[in-house]
Amino acid sequence: MRARFAPSPTGYLHVGSARTALFNWLAVRNNGGELVLRSDDTDQARGSDEYYDDVIEGLRWLGIDWDEGIETGGPHGSYRQSDRLERYQQVAVELRAGRRAYLCFCTSEELDERRRQAQAEGRPPGYDGRCRTLDPDESVSRQQAGEAAALRLAIPRPGETVFEDIVRGEVRFGHDNVEDFVLLRSTGSPTYHLASTVDDVDYEITHVVRGEDLLSSTPKHILITRAMGAEPPAYAHLSLLLGPDGKKLSKRHGDTALHAYRDGGILPEAFVNYVALLGWNFGDDETVFTRREMVERFALDDVQKNPAIFDNEKLTWMNGLYIRELDPGAFESHTRPLVEADLGRALTDEERETYREVAPLVQERVKVLTDAPDQVRFLFAEEVDYDAGSWDKVMTKPESPRAIDAALVRLERVGEWSSGPIEKELRAMLEDLELNARKGLQPVRVAITGSSISPPLFESLAALGRERSLDRLRGARSRL
RNA sequence: GGCCCCGUCGUCUAGCGGCCUAGGACGCUGCCCUCUCAAGGCAGUAACGCCAGUUCAAAUCUGGUCGGGGCUACCA
Numbered sequence: 001m002r003a004r005f006a007p008s009p010t011g012y013l014h015v016g017s018a019r020t021a022l023f024n025w026l027a028v029r030n031n032g033g034e035l036v037l038r039s040d041d042t043d044q045a046r047g048s049d050e051y052y053d054d055v056i057e058g059l060r061w062l063g064i065d066w067d068e069g070i071e072t073g074g075p076h077g078s079y080r081q082s083d084r085l086e087r088y089q090q091v092a093v094e095l096r097a098g099r100r101a102y103l104c105f106c107t108s109e110e111l112d113e114r115r116r117q118a119q120a121e122g123r124p125p126g127y128d129g130r131c132r133t134l135d136p137d138e139s140v141s142r143q144q145a146g147e148a149a150a151l152r153l154a155i156p157r158p159g160e161t162v163f164e165d166i167v168r169g170e171v172r173f174g175h176d177n178v179e180d181f182v183l184l185r186s187t188g189s190p191t192y193h194l195a196s197t198v199d200d201v202d203y204e205i206t207h208v209v210r211g212e213d214l215l216s217s218t219p220k221h222i223l224i225t226r227a228m229g230a231e232p233p234a235y236a237h238l239s240l241l242l243g244p245d246g247k248k249l250s251k252r253h254g255d256t257a258l259h260a261y262r263d264g265g266i267l268p269e270a271f272v273n274y275v276a277l278l279g280w281n282f283g284d285d286e287t288v289f290t291r292r293e294m295v296e297r298f299a300l301d302d303v304q305k306n307p308a309i310f311d312n313e314k315l316t317w318m319n320g321l322y323i324r325e326l327d328p329g330a331f332e333s334h335t336r337p338l339v340e341a342d343l344g345r346a347l348t349d350e351e352r353e354t355y356r357e358v359a360p361l362v363q364e365r366v367k368v369l370t371d372a373p374d375q376v377r378f379l380f381a382e383e384v385d386y387d388a389g390s391w392d393k394v395m396t397k398p399e400s401p402r403a404i405d406a407a408l409v410r411l412e413r414v415g416e417w418s419s420g421p422i423e424k425e426l427r428a429m430l431e432d433l434e435l436n437a438r439k440g441l442q443p444v445r446v447a448i449t450g451s452s453i454s455p456p457l458f459e460s461l462a463a464l465g466r467e468r469s470l471d472r473l474r475g476a477r478s479r480l
Numbered sequence: 481g482g483c484c485c486c487g488u489c490g491u492c493u494a495g496c497g498g499c500c501u502a503g504g505a506c507g508c509u510g511c512c513c514u515c516u517c518a519a520g521g522c523a524g525u526a527a528c529g530c531c532a533g534u535u536c537a538a539a540u541c542u543g544g545u546c547g548g549g550g551c552u553a554c555c556a
Contacts, residue, residue, distance in 0.1 A: 041556095108554065119481075123482095124483085124552090125552065126552075148554095152554095168486095171485080173484075176483090177482075179552090181553090181554095182554045184554085186554060187554080191555085212484095212485065213556095215484065215485065215551080216552075217551075242548095244491085248549075278493095280493095287492085287506085305485080307486070308491090309492075311506070314505080317505090317507085318506085364518065365517065366518085390516095394516095423515090437514085438515065442516065445515075445516060446516095451517095452516060453517045454516065454517075455516095455518095456516085457515055
């Protein structure tokens with residue numbers, strides 16, 4: 001098996017494309033085949049280097065590796081279509097010489113006009129084949145004389161293209177609905193259909209796994225392949241990823257660039273696990289599984305036909321699971337840069353030690369890595385930022401001043417400043433005041449963290465340190 | 481409009497003629513645990529689009545219908 005992932009660098013790596021790449025990768029790794037990465041940047045669609053790099057970076061982040069192609073090399077040059085223009089032109093010349101394709105002198109304006117007319121009269125809007133009957137030799141002379149001409153494939157008529165799609169089963173298209181489409185523009189540059197198909201043939205691709213949006217172009221690709229005298233590969237068309245409104249996932253649904261998920265604190269393993277579930281399932285009612293398990297069980301035949309709505313909430317839930325499974329050191333090193341970025345400065349050695357201690361408590365509480373700074377900001381910022389809602393809800397309670405006063409007294413006499421002794425004193429305080437833990441501790445929490453939501457209180461106090469804790473309690477008391 | 485694809489809880493899905501009183505997961509609700517928030521545990525909520533037909537028996541097969549989506553460029 002030889003599959004390929006062939007993004008066109010006209011935008012950032014899209015989550016839908018990432019899923020296509022993943023399914024290609026899973027299929028190949030499952031059966032010991034090879035994955036080729038190429039760039040479908042036909043002359044016209046040449047994208048920016050930024051997009052090109054984004055694709056490669058995204059694949060690497062996901063842990064999707066390839067055996068041949070871009071950056072990895074192989075027997076076919078750069079694996080960028082923009083470097084293979086002569087090859088497409090060569091194929092085009094052969095197709096024309098073999099009468100499988102013909103020159104077309106219709107201008108864009110003429111085509112538009114005729115298309116509009118056809119639609120108005122209820123006829124199919126495709127190219128009407130006007131230039132197909134021109135004398136080929138005469139056409140060549142006209143072109144050589146300088147007349148602009150595109151090259152079109154002569155679709156066999158009547159005819160029908162039938163193929164067995166791995167996920168959809170038999171699909172058939174009557175040629176009445178396949179127009180004599182353009183292979184080579186009048187500028188000499190190849191269209192996507194030509195370039196992509198030539199590459200699939202040249203690179204000996206056996207399985208084309210791609211999005212369903214290309215399903216109706218498949219007869220075109222099969223026809224080109226046959227016209228080249230080659231055997232078409234097997235096709236597997238993956239259903240599309242939809243936004244919450246059931247429409248094709250696009251920018252208006254929010255983030256569609258894969259890197260937005262990385263930047264949003266999603267772990268690649270979680271992303272891969274979640275996305276694998278869109279159109280495929282592990283069996284055994286399992287939804288969480290390792291990459292290895294995934295590779296072992298994956299089969300294109302098991303891929304579902306219906307489109308799937310991309311559910312950020314489930315992805316986030318799953319990400320929380322993966323975060324909690326991270327070893328503490330990994331969590332710490334993943335999130336420390338985020339904390340530092342939030343603070344706008346690097347942590348001191350002492351602070352790093354503090355963070356190392358509290359990070360495991362944070363790890364249990366976040367669903368995305370980027371939530372970490374919120375949980376620990378109170379430890380490293382000079383001033384507490386009192387959350388107005390928390391303050392109003394907690395500090396206005398009648399018992400709050402008493403609780404803070406008492407806490408101050410008890411905490412001042414804590415010997416060793418660590419969570420155990422701190423807890424002991426505060427529990428004693430609760431007993432003195434005859435307050436339950438909820439009522440007695442919340443004011444303390446708000447006083448030192450600024451919020452009614454925080455990591456566990458005793459550990460937070462311990463991490464904050466004696467002096468700063470006491471200062472904050474005094475500061476809060478004076479605001480009451 | 482034409483062509484093509486798709487149709488099980490709100491969402492992702494299991495199901496491949498009787499194991500279905502339709503299973504799992506997310507979400508949501510409630511309870512337990514609990515210093516807050518999470519996490520965890522338990523329980524609950526909720527679906528075969530519709531109509532015919534085939535069959536002793538249909539979510540599963542067939543036809544139609546409705547609904548959704550994709551494509552319809554000298555874009556990819």
